[in-house]
Amino acid sequence: MERIIMDFLQNLCKKILSVVAHAALTITGAFTMLLSLGGFLSGELIGGGIVLLLGFAMTAIGTRSFWYPGYKEKQAEKKQLQNIKNTSLESDTAQPVTDFAQDSYQKAVSDFNALNGIIRQLQDQELAEQLKKMQGIALRMINYMKEHPDKISIADQFINYYQDRALSLSNQFLEFEQMGLGTPDVNAIKIKTKHTLESFDEAYEAQFSRMLTDKMLEVESELKVAQQIMSDAGIQNTSGIPKSHRTSDASTNTASTAYRTPDTDGMQAPSSPARELPDITPENNPFSIDRPFDIDEAADDYPCRSRKKGHCRPRGRFQK
Numbered sequence: 001m002e003r004i005i006m007d008f009l010q011n012l013c014k015k016i017l018s019v020v021a022h023a024a025l026t027i028t029g030a031f032t033m034l035l036s037l038g039g040f041l042s043g044e045l046i047g048g049g050i051v052l053l054l055g056f057a058m059t060a061i062g063t064r065s066f067w068y069p070g071y072k073e074k075q076a077e078k079k080q081l082q083n084i085k086n087t088s089l090e091s092d093t094a095q096p097v098t099d100f101a102q103d104s105y106q107k108a109v110s111d112f113n114a115l116n117g118i119i120r121q122l123q124d125q126e127l128a129e130q131l132k133k134m135q136g137i138a139l140r141m142i143n144y145m146k147e148h149p150d151k152i153s154i155a156d157q158f159i160n161y162y163q164d165r166a167l168s169l170s171n172q173f174l175e176f177e178q179m180g181l182g183t184p185d186v187n188a189i190k191i192k193t194k195h196t197l198e199s200f201d202e203a204y205e206a207q208f209s210r211m212l213t214d215k216m217l218e219v220e221s222e223l224k225v226a227q228q229i230m231s232d233a234g235i236q237n238t239s240g241i242p243k244s245h246r247t248s249d250a251s252t253n254t255a256s257t258a259y260r261t262p263d264t265d266g267m268q269a270p271s272s273p274a275r276e277l278p279d280i281t282p283e284n285n286p287f288s289i290d291r292p293f294d295i296d297e298a299a300d301d302y303p304c305r306s307r308k309k310g311h312c313r314p315r316g317r318f319q320k
Helices: 002-041 045-062 064-080 099-121 125-147 149-179 184-197 200-211 213-232 243-258
Strands: none
Touching (some): 002 045, 045 064, 099 149, 149 184, 149 200, 200 213
């Protein structure tokens, strides 16, 4: 509890010092800019300009906590919503780019950039985030179209329906926002629009997957050839588990098997050949101790016969 209180007080002190420092810089900067007016009035243009710039810099630093966070957010949003330059397609193969592919690509880029403009104006952040998610998928699709113009015909449904409808619905939603109407009918239309666009990202991904069908089939074919070659060489991965995972699992299983104790729930431990142990008798037990009642006190070698005082202790076989 004391630690929490100390951390709270430290953070509070830091915030107070930060506010005081920024306020001091702002006031000093404003006062410095006022002093620069005296320099201008007295004819000291260079000196007045230097003082003015110094005061402006101090004021900007002092007020940074007010304008800098919003500036960072706007820069991040601009970086996230970058427009695509509408350029002509170039084919890497011998086949030229068709007019249909060129027109479809230009429409996809134009709709993409227009949707970015709508997102920047939307006030509904929930819809804006959904549209940004869709735009991320659309950007990858358009880049793939540019690299593979022959696949544009497969994306015809994406270009002429899904992206076109997304642009149209988003534009209508923005118009309702700008009208400022809050009637039940308008709100119901806006809710239905958001609900419909919620699943468009899945439709975008499905269309992108269709464009990659040939690529996936090509990779699948290469994998089959590689597996066949390894099979002919006697190398097989019958478990279907990556080797790195399989090795760690095997070592774990080996260790657990090596140190496994007999199971009491009915499972039998691996049997090992039994080793016969000799019977232990008093004659062949090397660690036996001669007890007093095992010794004949009348014998000549009785250990305590020569002692008159003190404790008499029977000696073991290895005692001297």
